[in-house]
Amino acid sequence: MNWSGWLNTFFTAPARQSGPDAIGHRIAEHLVFCGEALFWSALLAVPLGLLIGYTGRGVFAVTALTGVARALPTLGLVTLAVLLAGVGDTAVLVPLIALAAPPLLVAAAEGVRGTDPDVRDAALGIGLTHAQVLRQVCLPAALPTLLAGLRTATVQTIATATVAAYVGLGGLGRYVVDGLATRDYPATVGGALLVVLLAVAAQLLFALLIRLARPPGARTGRSDRSPKEST
Template sequence: MNWLAEFFGDPANWSGPYGIPARLVEHLEFSLLALALAALIAVPLGLLIGHTGRGALAVVITANAARALPTLGLLVLVMLLVGVGTLPVLVPLVALAVPPILVNTYEGIRGVDSDLSDAAYGMGLRGHQVLARVQVPVALPLILLGLRLAAIQVVATATVAAYVGLGGLGRFIIDGLATKDFPSTIGGAVLVVLLALAVQLLFTLAQRLLVSRGVKGR
């Protein structure tokens, strides 16, 4: 507790380009960009595969392969190939975020009651209309779950940006370990945990606002 009080009570840690607010903004930039890219890849693919029923095996193979990738190893590999920058950080974060979004989106669409889809087709709706008006609203809880899991994993793992000289909350942890500044190390770790909890709360609120009552009842 003394270390936490020392870290959070130090005015120098709350101002300037190396203070907590600046590092938090940097961390959020990496995390949001990685999550957005992963969602752009995984959500449409999950919707397509779930709706058509084609490529389910590819979902399983892709998810398992991506989960097996070592984040730090992939970071170092990409850095050696393209040099230092934002790209080496984004590649492993996107690879980490795609599987939960893809799998949950696919499972959500495939789990929609076939009677609902058949009724929509019977009303004259076309395939894309059934997907947008029936399947996606019903599958939304699972889709949001995939996004939430991915967001928490990305926020927790974005600390690796510090390994390639970039910013973010990982700087407190990495620099603290390098200089044996334990208040900074523990304070940085606490900040990452608090940010992950905030993401969890944000998605919980989003689910309450976006998911219809009828779907919640089901």
């Protein structure tokens, strides 16, 4: 059977229309895992990244941490989490947070570090506190970079959340893992395709958000200066 036949078999199967193995149900489970992981990752990494970027302290540690986190084996973390906490959401959230937090940490730090120093000094000069400068000046300027980091974290999380199926949990990984175990190739191919489509949809959504977060002049690629001023 060819790929198109497998996909047709997968998407038209009655079990994919309703019930616990329905496509909509599995997508919802997948998104819940991703949403929880991204929430906790942002809660942990973004404030720390903003502080590091503003003070300039700990940048080397952030870079080293990012490299270490990328080298961690996801399935190894899942296995360790199962041994320590048992089968449950924690076994999936631990590796997903370890994967999603570093891009957010780096993006927050680099976004704040990219703020114009003269603008920061001017804000301090008019009486703003450091916390106000960080919140009112640096954070808006860092938003496009922060969204880019969130896009990376989201796409990686969507792809990696399939590991939930290895510990008996739900999500789109159930199609892939169960399909391979039972040689149900339509389910394997269909599940993999759904993961890819979900990741592409996230890419497109964040591309739009990043574009909207940029200043109007940056969106069009044109300078705010008139032609006479540029000459």
